[in-house]
Each structure stands twice: as C-alpha cells, then as structure tokens.
Amino acid sequence: MKNQNTFSPGRILPAPENHLTAEAAEAARRSRRGFMRTAAGAAVAGVSGGALAQASGKAEPPAIAPWTRSLGQGVATTGYGMPSKFESGVQRRESPGLTRTPQSSVSFTPLQNLFGIITPSGLHFERHHSGMPEVDPAQHRLMINGMVRRPLILTMDDIMRFPSVSRIHFIECGANTGMEWGNVAVPTVQYTHGMLACSEFTGVLLSTLLDEAGFDRKNARFILGEGADGSALTRTVPIEMALDDVMVVYGQNGEMLRPENGYPLRLLVPGVQGVSSVKWLRRIEVGDKPWNAREESLHYIDLMPDGQHRQYSGVQEVKSVITAPSGGQKLLGKGYYEITGLAWSGRGKVKRVDVSTDGGRNWRTAKLQEPVLTKALTRFRIDWTWDGSPAFLQSRAVDETGHVQPTFAALRAVRGTRSIYHNNAIQTWNVQANGEVWNVQLG
Amino acid sequence: MSSSAKAVRWAAAGGAIGAVSILMATTALAQAGDGGRFGFGRVATPQEIAGWDIDVRPDGHGVRKGRGSVQKGQEVYDAKCASCHGTFGESNNYMVIAGGVTKEDLKTGHAASLKKGEVRTVGTKLNYATTLWDYINRAMPWTSPQSMSVDEVYAVTAYVLFLNEIVAEDFELSDQNILKVQMPNRNGMTTDHGMRSVKGKPDVQGSLCMKDCVKGEIKVASELPEFARNAHGNLAEQKRPLGPMRGIDTTRYEQGKPGAVKVAAAAPAAASAGPNPADVIKARACNACHAVASKVVGPSFQEIGAKYASRGDAAAYLVGKMKSGGVGVWGQVPMPEQPALTDAEAQALAKWMLGGAK
Numbered sequence: 082m083k084n085q086n087t088f089s090p091g092r093i094l095p096a097p098e099n100h101l102t103a104e105a106a107e108a109a110r111r112s113r114r115g116f117m118r119t120a121a122g123a124a125v126a127g128v129s130g131g132a133l134a135q136a137s138g139k140a141e142p143p144a145i146a147p148w149t150r151s152l153g154q155g156v157a158t159t160g161y162g163m164p165s166k167f168e169s170g171v172q173r174r175e176s177p178g179l180t181r182t183p184q185s186s187v188s189f190t191p192l193q194n195l196f197g198i199i200t201p202s203g204l205h206f207e208r209h210h211s212g213m214p215e216v217d218p219a220q221h222r223l224m225i226n227g228m229v230r231r232p233l234i235l236t237m238d239d240i241m242r243f244p245s246v247s248r249i250h251f252i253e254c255g256a257n258t259g260m261e262w263g264n265v266a267v268p269t270v271q272y273t274h275g276m277l278a279c280s281e282f283t284g285v286l287l288s289t290l291l292d293e294a295g296f297d298r299k300n301a302r303f304i305l306g307e308g309a310d311g312s313a314l315t316r317t318v319p320i321e322m323a324l325d326d327v328m329v330v331y332g333q334n335g336e337m338l339r340p341e342n343g344y345p346l347r348l349l350v351p352g353v354q355g356v357s358s359v360k361w362l363r364r365i366e367v368g369d370k371p372w373n374a375r376e377e378s379l380h381y382i383d384l385m386p387d388g389q390h391r392q393y394s395g396v397q398e399v400k401s402v403i404t405a406p407s408g409g410q411k412l413l414g415k416g417y418y419e420i421t422g423l424a425w426s427g428r429g430k431v432k433r434v435d436v437s438t439d440g441g442r443n444w445r446t447a448k449l450q451e452p453v454l455t456k457a458l459t460r461f462r463i464d465w466t467w468d469g470s471p472a473f474l475q476s477r478a479v480d481e482t483g484h485v486q487p488t489f490a491a492l493r494a495v496r497g498t499r500s501i502y503h504n505n506a507i508q509t510w511n512v513q514a515n516g517e518v519w520n521v522q523l524g
Numbered sequence: 525m526s527s528s529a530k531a532v533r534w535a536a537a538g539g540a541i542g543a544v545s546i547l548m549a550t551t552a553l554a555q556a557g558d559g560g561r562f563g564f565g566r567v568a569t570p571q572e573i574a575g576w577d578i579d580v581r582p583d584g585h586g587v588r589k590g591r592g593s594v595q596k597g598q599e600v601y602d603a604k605c606a607s608c609h610g611t612f613g614e615s616n617n618y619m620v621i622a623g624g625v626t627k628e629d630l631k632t633g634h635a636a637s638l639k640k641g642e643v644r645t646v647g648t649k650l651n652y653a654t655t656l657w658d659y660i661n662r663a664m665p666w667t668s669p670q671s672m673s674v675d676e677v678y679a680v681t682a683y684v685l686f687l688n689e690i691v692a693e694d695f696e697l698s699d700q701n702i703l704k705v706q707m708p709n710r711n712g713m714t715t716d717h718g719m720r721s722v723k724g725k726p727d728v729q730g731s732l733c734m735k736d737c738v739k740g741e742i743k744v745a746s747e748l749p750e751f752a753r754n755a756h757g758n759l760a761e762q763k764r765p766l767g768p769m770r771g772i773d774t775t776r777y778e779q780g781k782p783g784a785v786k787v788a789a790a791a792p793a794a795a796s797a798g799p800n801p802a803d804v805i806k807a808r809a810c811n812a813c814h815a816v817a818s819k820v821v822g823p824s825f826q827e828i829g830a831k832y833a834s835r836g837d838a839a840a841y842l843v844g845k846m847k848s849g850g851v852g853v854w855g856q857v858p859m860p861e862q863p864a865l866t867d868a869e870a871q872a873l874a875k876w877m878l879g880g881a882k
Contacts (some may be wrong), residue, residue: 183811234567242562291560322721390714442738518772
C-alpha cells in the first residue's frame with residue numbers, strides 16, 4: 082500500500098480505511114463481506130463437524146479443532162440461552178405406564194446428570210393434577226381471607242412490593258421413590274428419586290402477608306393454600322409452619338418461576354411434601370380446622386399394614402441417594418471413582434452421610450460440600466477405588482435431629498409395602514463385574 | 525386502578541393514616557390501606573370472596589345451600605363423568621370411584637379391603653362426603669372444572685355415594701344431610717404419627733453401625749428383570765456421555781420390552797397452516813380419552829378418521845361432534861361437550877383424522 086511508505090518504522094499504523102481513496106475503501110469493504118460469508122460458512126461447518134472431529138480425533142492435538150479455526154456466533158444469538166446441543170439427553174422424563182394422561186402426571190428430574198445442589202429450573206420435576214395453566218401475571222390475584230380482619234386481594238405488583246427473602250430449599254414429592262416400596266421397579270436414579278429438586282426461591286414470607294391481613298393470631302390453627310389451575314388444588318398447612326418459614330414465592334433461581342413450577346406465584350412449604358407447595362397460588366384462607374381436602378384424604382395419605390391411613394403426613398424425613406455411580410450406568414474401567422450424591426431432611430440440616438460399598442456391612446463417612454443448609458439438598462462425596470469385583474453402593478444420611486435414614490427392611494417392618502408415600506429407605510446400586518450398575522434391593 | 529385509589533396506596537404506604545381515613549370516604553377502594561403495616565393491595569369485597577372461597581370442610585364450614593337426588597345425579601354423571609370414570613364408576617383408567625365397600629364397613633367405619641390389599645377406591649378411602657362434594661365442585665368435570673351448578677354437584681355426589689352403596693336409590697343429598705353421611709372409611713385415618721410436624725418423632729430409626737453391620741451374606745432380594753430394562757427407553761441416551769460413567773445401552777433388551785401404556789402418542793404437524801393437531805390434543809386434553817391408534821376410553825383417532833373418511837360432510841360432522849359431544853355411536857360411554865375447543869382447532873383435528881391421523 083502506497084501511503085504505508087510515508088510512515089517511519091516503529092510507528093503505529095492507523096486503520097487503513099482512513100487513508101484510502103473512496104474506491105479503495107469500497108473494494109476493501111467488498112472483500113470483507115466476502116470474508117464474512119466465508120467465515121459464517123466455516124462456523125456452520127464447524128458446528129456440524131464438531132462431533133465428527135471429536136469422534137475421529139481431528140480436534141485433538143496436534144490437529145487444531147475446527148471451532149478454533151473459525152469465528153463463533155455473536156452475542157445474543159439466542160436471547161435466552163439453551164444448554165449445548167450435546168446435552169440433549171439431559172431431559173425430564175415420564176415413567177412409562179405410571180400415569181394415564183400427561184395432564185395428571187409427573188416428570189422426573191435427571192439427577193444422574195446434575196452437579197452441586199441447585200436444580201436447573203428447566204429440569205425441576207413437574208407434577209400437575211389438571212394440567213399446566215398459563216396464568217397471565219397482570220390478571221393474577223392472590224386472595225387472603227378467612228380468619229383475618231382485612232381480607233385482601235393482592236396483585237403481583239402488590240406482592241412484589243413486600244420485603245422479600247431468598248432461600249435455598251428442596252422440594253420433594255411425597256411419592257418420591259414410591260414405585261420402589263414393594264420391589265425394584267425402575268432403572269435409574271431419575272425414576273427412583275427424581276421427584277426431587279432444589280432451588281433458590283425468592284418471595285415474601287407468608288407471615289408478612291398474614292400480618293398484613295390482620296389474621297386472628299389467637300384462634301388460627303391452619304391455613305389453606307389453593308391453586309388457580311383446573312384442579313384448584315387445596316392443601317392444609319399448620320399455622321406454626323405457616324408462621325415459621327413458609328413463603329409465597331415468585332422467583333426461582335434468579336428469574337421468575339417457570340410455568341410448570343407455578344408461574345407467577347406459588348406457596349413454598351420447606352421440608353414438606355411438594356403437594357403442599359401449591360402452584361399457581363390464588364388464595365390463602367386462615368382457619369381453625371384442617372380441610373380434609375381431596376389431596377389429604379384420597380391421596381397423599383400413607384396406608385399402613387393395619388388398614389389405617391396416616392393423614393397429614395407432610396414432613397419429608399431424612400434421606401439420601403448416590404447419584405454417581407448409579408443405576409443404568411457403566412463404569413469405564415477399574416480404578417479411582419468419586420462416589421457422589423445428595424442428602425436432605427425436612428427437619429433441618431444434614432449432619433452426616435455415610436457410604437458403604439459392600440452392601441451396608443462397613444461404612445465410611447463422606448465429605449459434605451458447603452454450604453449445608455436447612456431443608457436443602459446437601460452434596461456429599463467420597464473417594465473409592467473400584468477393583469473390578471461386584472460392589473453394592475449405599476448411602477445413609479443423618480440429620481441434625483439425630484434421625485438416621487433407615488434400611489428397606491426397617492421401614493417395611495413398620496409401614497409395610499403399600500403406603501406409596503414417604504419412602505426414605507437406603508438405596509442400593511449394584512456395580513457388576515462388567516462395570517454395569519443396576520438398581521437392586523437387598524434381602 | 526383509579527388515580528384516587530393509587531393515592532390511597534401511596535398514602536398508606538407512607539404511613540399517612542390521616543390522609544387515608546379522609547380518602548376512605550371518597551372511594552370504593554379506599555379500605556386498601558386500612559391498618560395494614562404496608563397498605564398494599566385492597567380489601568376483598570364479600571362478592572369477590574364468595575366467588576373464590578369455595579372450600580367445604582367436614583365440620584360444615586362452607587357447605588352450600590342446595591340439593592340433588594341420586595336419580596338426577598345419574599343423568600349428570602352419565603353425561604359428564606362416565607366417559608372417564610365408567611358407567612358404574614369402575615374405570616381403572618382413572619381413580620376408581622366405586623367398589624370394595626361392604627355392609628360391615630358401613631357399620632365399623634373401617635374399609636376392610638384396605639387391610640387386604642385390594643384395589644383402593646373413592647368408596648373405600650374417603651372419610652367424609654363433604655370432601656367428595658368439594659372436589660367434584662372445584663375440579664370436575666376434568667376438562668371443564670367449576671362448570672356445574674351447586675345442585676348438579678349435590679346430585680353427582682349423591683350418585684357416587686349410591687354407586688358405593690352408601691345411600692339408597694331414592695336418596696336426595698342436600699346441605700341439610702351431607703354432614704350426616706356415614707362414609708365406610710370414616711374411622712380409617714390417623715394423625716398419630718411423626719410426620720405432621722417438623723418436631724414430630726420419627727417412627728423408623730436407622731442404625732449408625734460402622735463396622736461388620738451385616739451378619740452373613742449380602743443377598744439381592746429384588747432387581748430389575750431383563751425384560752424391563754429398556755422399558756424406560758435407552759438408558760445410554762439418558763446419561764450425559766461424559767465423565768467416568770456412560771449410560772448402559774439397553775436396546776439389547778428391546779425384544780422383551782413390555783407393552784408400556786402410551787396414551788399420548790404425538791401427532792405430527794398438519795401440512796397446511798392452522799393449529800397443530802398434536803398441540804390441540806395436548807392443550808384440550810383429548811388424550812385423556814383418545815389415543816392415536818388404540819382405544820382408551822373412546823375410539824382412536826385413526827378409527828374415527830377411517831369410519832367417516834368416505835362421508836361427504838365428514839369434516840363438518842366431526843367438528844360438530846367434537847364441540848357438542850355425543851353418545852351411542854361408539855358405545856354407551858358419552859363424549860362430553862368441549863366448549864373450550866375452537867372452530868379452527870376442531871377443523872384441524874377433523875382434517876387430520878380424516879387424513880389417517882398420521
């Protein structure tokens with residue numbers, strides 16, 4: 082270039098556009114557009130070639146990966162980001178044959194694929210009783226009535242003006258692990274324990290709202306939560322829980338609740354079976370007696386061997402499960418493995434988790450990942466060297482009240498096998514000599 | 525919200541109680557800030573509360589004035605309920621409504637079949653008739669909840685009680701007698717357990733033993749039979765293919781795959797513009813009773829399409845049938861009317877069915 086020669090060596094070269102004639106600048110632009118087209122084409126090829134390149138070793142050194150030799154996508158290509166396409170197997174799934182219709186059904190969280198304690202909102206298990214409604218937040222209302230001085234109607238604007246709190250809590254369906262009461266029924270931790278999730282929830286303490294409505298502090302014994310969905314689902318919550326840590330929630334993991342998890346408003350009753358955390362919350366009633374609602378008299382009651390049902394059995398007791406290695410997986414060879422899993426208790430914090438690799442004969446205490454929070458999932462880990470022989474992996478949790486997770490035998494001795502709900506037994510994964518891991522129950 | 529109401533909210537939030545009490549006289553919404561610490565929201569009117577406060581408790585709280593006979597209940601039930609629950613409440617496709625109740629149960633208030641492990645029904649499980657009334661009123665019919673009158677709800681409740689042999693054929697249920705209905709399992713519930721409260725005492729305690737805790741051999745008592753190993757799909761695809769483990773390829777067990785119930789087979793997109801049949805089927809809960817290729821409660825979409833394909837006005841006929849319901853063509857289980865289904869949706873479904881429902 083001609084004008085380049087006018088600079089002395091060592092000086093910074095200005096951008097050439099500023100020093101070109103109009104014709105030369107246009108020619109430069111045209112050639113740049115041509116480059117952009119080429120680059121875009123290479124980027125597309127890079128994406129589709131990615132899997133191939135990896136599989137055939139063309140991305141490994143000394144070769145340079147196609148995604149290194151091309152320009153990537155611009156920012157905001159996807160306004161709301163999605164997981165990598167290589168993660169497409171990480172999905173909520175139904176358990177075939179469990180329910181008759183998807184509107185009254187459950188999908189399970191793929192615990193085998195998750196790290197840490199927070200469940201991505203899009204993988205939070207779903208349980209609907211009359212399908213998922215699409216609630217318009219501008220029209221949604223929360224009514225607070227019953228034994229209150231000022232029955233209130235609150236808009237979302239109103240609710241979001243109250244002082245807020247953010248807390249990390251698990252939600253576990255009372256029927257989680259319910260398919261396993263009698264025998265092994267499902268293959269992976271997604272189906273044995275996947276009606277379980279843990280999120281950072283943001284909202285208003287219910288006590289704040291009850292105070293605002295001037296509830297009858299002397300005579301109130303229970304509150305009723307009611308949903309705005311087609312089932313208008315109702316659940317009774319004792320007033321001591323309602324005033325302790327129950328929240329009216331609109332935020333989940335930094336954003337608004339997802340529609341399938343109650344958008345725009347849900348109740349959160351920490352530590353209690355998920356059905357009490359009424360989704361699409363439209364009404365709170367304060368009362369002096371329990372409501373004996375359908376979901377606390379026909380379902381969500383635990384059938385005992387003597388034919389009696391345990392009613393209002395809300396608290397999710399101490400429980401844990403190993404998520405890796407777990408059922409349906411294959412170990413790729415002998416040697417070091419990190420055994421990891423989740424522990425939780427509806428009564429408070431997890432104090433300790435022990436792990437056995439020999440079917441419960443001998444136990445070692447696992448490391449707990451901080452933070453260990455009340456009524457939240459706690460991640461545990463322990464080192465293990467697999468020698469290639471069959472192993473039986475188990476975990477058992479102890480909570481801060483001293484409650485120890487029981488074996489299936491101990492649980493069945495008291496509760497039989499037909500209670501459906503509140504199965505918190507120790508889970509066993511059988512690592513076979515071929516490296517395959519299968520769900521088993523020990524005799 | 526009117527500007528005066530906004531002013532009330534603002535004033536109340538600022539704690540300007542005097543301003544609130546002056547404004548209260550001038551606007552209907554003025555009670556909004558009445559004494560609450562924050563003054564957000566507004567006071568619900570009695571009419572608003574009546575519209576939403578529909579719960580009925582076993583102690584009589586919330587019981588509505590009204591009545592309905594078993595006979596009337598049968599009419600309503602056959603039209604609106606039998607399509608899912610079966611003519612006699614026997615359908616185990618959904619919660620079984622009737623069965624398992626004995627004369628002895630009615631006396632003792634304990635459903636004996638629960639102890640024996642027989643199928644659990646509304647009749648054997650439920651402890652109060654008010655709960656049955658409340659649930660029918662709030663959530664049924666499933667596809668159009670809160671569409672029945674109070675008297676219809678009494679009538680259907682009476683009929684379900686009759687199906688369970690709890691009341692006689694000539695019974696009329698009303699606000700006057702619903703609290704007196706003696707349910708077969710009225711004594712079948714206990715709250716004597718530790719799961720009611722965070723401070724409750726657990727009934728089963730594990731062991732803290734660390735060494736030699738199991739005497740004798742470790743024996744597997746239950747495992748997944750081979751034929752069931754692919755029943756949840758190929759597990760290789762359900763585990764991220766990274767890290768120290770892979771999902772097991774269970775397609776090798778495909779041969780023995782049991783016939784998993786697949787009600788909600790997805791229908792593909794329609795070739796032309798208009799609602800996607802698969803979306804309509806999901807959104808309008810058609811799949812509660814119909815599947816693509818197999819009979820569920822009603823006939824399959826393919827059967828319907830095949831039956832009417834040669835009829836000149838087939839599309840219009842099906843649209844009419846879908847929207848207004850009917851009975852007698854495919855059997856005595858009626859299809860309820862579908863008021864939520866739009867014309868465009870019904871037409872898309874009709875076209876799709878007549879094209880073979882593929």
